[in-house]
Amino acid sequence: MATIRIPTPLRKYTQGQEEVQVAGDTVQAVLEALEQSAPGIRERIFDDAGKVRRFVNVFVGDEDIRFLENLQTKVAERDEISIIPAIAGG
Amino acid sequence: MTATGTLERRTSTSRLRVDDLTELVGDTPLLRLRHIERGCPGVELWAKCEFTNPAGSVKDRAALRIVREALATGALRPGMRLIDSTSGNTGIAYAMVGAALGVPITLVMPENVSVPRKQVATAYGVEIVYSSPMEGSDGAIVLAKKLVDDHPDRYWYADQYSNPNNWLAHYHTTAPEIWAQTSGRVTHFVTGIGTSGTVMGTSRRLHELGPVRCIGVQPDDAMHGLEGMKHIPSSIVPKIYDESVLDDTIWMPTEEGWDMAERLAHEEGLMIGHSSGGNVAAALRVGKALAAEGRPGVVVTVLCDRGDRYFLPLKWERHYLW
Numbered sequence: 243m244a245t246i247r248i249p250t251p252l253r254k255y256t257q258g259q260e261e262v263q264v265a266g267d268t269v270q271a272v273l274e275a276l277e278q279s280a281p282g283i284r285e286r287i288f289d290d291a292g293k294v295r296r297f298v299n300v301f302v303g304d305e306d307i308r309f310l311e312n313l314q315t316k317v318a319e320r321d322e323i324s325i326i327p328a329i330a331g332g
Numbered sequence: 333m334t335a336t337g338t339l340e341r342r343t344s345t346s347r348l349r350v351d352d353l354t355e356l357v358g359d360t361p362l363l364r365l366r367h368i369e370r371g372c373p374g375v376e377l378w379a380k381c382e383f384t385n386p387a388g389s390v391k392d393r394a395a396l397r398i399v400r401e402a403l404a405t406g407a408l409r410p411g412m413r414l415i416d417s418t419s420g421n422t423g424i425a426y427a428m429v430g431a432a433l434g435v436p437i438t439l440v441m442p443e444n445v446s447v448p449r450k451q452v453a454t455a456y457g458v459e460i461v462y463s464s465p466m467e468g469s470d471g472a473i474v475l476a477k478k479l480v481d482d483h484p485d486r487y488w489y490a491d492q493y494s495n496p497n498n499w500l501a502h503y504h505t506t507a508p509e510i511w512a513q514t515s516g517r518v519t520h521f522v523t524g525i526g527t528s529g530t531v532m533g534t535s536r537r538l539h540e541l542g543p544v545r546c547i548g549v550q551p552d553d554a555m556h557g558l559e560g561m562k563h564i565p566s567s568i569v570p571k572i573y574d575e576s577v578l579d580d581t582i583w584m585p586t587e588e589g590w591d592m593a594e595r596l597a598h599e600e601g602l603m604i605g606h607s608s609g610g611n612v613a614a615a616l617r618v619g620k621a622l623a624a625e626g627r628p629g630v631v632v633t634v635l636c637d638r639g640d641r642y643f644l645p646l647k648w649e650r651h652y653l654w
Contacts, residue, residue, distance in 0.1 A: 247466055248466070249465075249466045249467075249468065249555075250466065250467055250468055250470065250471070250554075250566075251468070251553075251554030251555040251556075251563070251566055252554075252555055254554070254566075260466065286553065286555045287555075295557070295586070295587075296557065296586075296587070296590060297556065297557020297558075297586050297590065297606075298555070298557070299444075324465070324466070326444050326465055326466070327468060327555055327556070327557075329419040329420070329442050329444065329445055329468055329469055329559050329560070
């Protein structure tokens with residue numbers, strides 16, 4: 243199972259949990275599986291065309307998936323996937 | 333006006349020569365957005381070019397007043413460091429003011445602030461402490477408070493979210509500048525909320541000066557990409573924020589703000605940050621609503637900073653550390 247790190251603005255979908263464990267062998271599969279345990283979260287991450295929204299940054303370990311294979315990036319058993327938001331004011 | 337005429341006009345202004353860097357803070361140009369305002373015929377759209385401040389953003393105004401007042405009242409004593417949490421621009425502004433006035437600065441920033449901001453702040457010689465990239469600005473606030481509690485003799489906490497000098501900077505400078513630059517014709521002021529200092533201070537003063545409608549802009553969702561703007565319902569509410577000062581709030585989708593930032597670069601030659609894109613998109617909405625009713629208007633918004641502060645790391649710099 244991979245671990246997804248959930249940022250503060252999305253924790254309302256995970257009942258406040260900071261990390262969620264999900265199965266899946268690509269980033270796409272893992273994020274789809276996340277919707278099962280956190281209904282509503284998908285729409286915040288993906289646009290209508292099914293792409294990751296331009297302002298949402300997804301990392302596998304320390305690597306931005308834009309520089310890997312995007313949603314097709316492979317995810318191994320103990321990988322940590324982070325969803326990183328923009329930074330608010332000040 | 334000929335090119336020569338423009339040059340003569342510029343060289344006659346006294347501000348081209350100053351004794352002190354901090355004198356360059358404020359007095360920013362007000363620029364008419366002639367291409368964007370075609371979307372709202374009969375309404376003028378104007379923008380305060382805050383990127384012309386010496387450290388490159390609207391935050392120079394608040395940082396300067398906060399530091400000056402703290403030195404004047406003796407709250408910030410010799411040997412102490414100014415500390416604050418920041419998403420970047422205020423930090424860079426403190427760094428500039430601190431270097432110019434000889435005040436050591438410590439900044440608490442979420443680790444995911446853009447690389448150029450970290451580099452700029454570091455170049456001024458400040459100390460940076462990083463908070464969790466998952467916790468955003470609120471995580472930085474919590475960590476800054478903890479550091480101050482642990483080391484009360486080392487740090488003076490500037491607390492831009494609660495410090496009245498944040499909004500007072502705009503009350504005393506930004507608003508009167510807008511009033512003078514529009515010859516009192518301004519009808520609407522529209523800008524985003526970060527700490528809320530800009531919108532609170534400017535709106536309070538404009539309301540005193542004339543019948544100006546003042547409108548705040550917030551991202552339409554907690555998970556957004558308008559860096560620098562705050563979604564108040566899901567955040568630690570800044571103490572200086574008072575909703576009753578505002579006549580209205582516009583909830584801005586990230587995509588609309590980003591698209592406008594791109595348009596401003598392509599059509600106006602303005603390479604500005606996403607929050608400025610959100611501000612202009614909101615100003616255009618206000619302009620369109622007026623135009624639809626056949627009413628004239630002079631709508632003023634703020635260009636907070638330049639876009640190059642947000643460039644993604646280049647491919648060979650893609651490794652992140654946190």
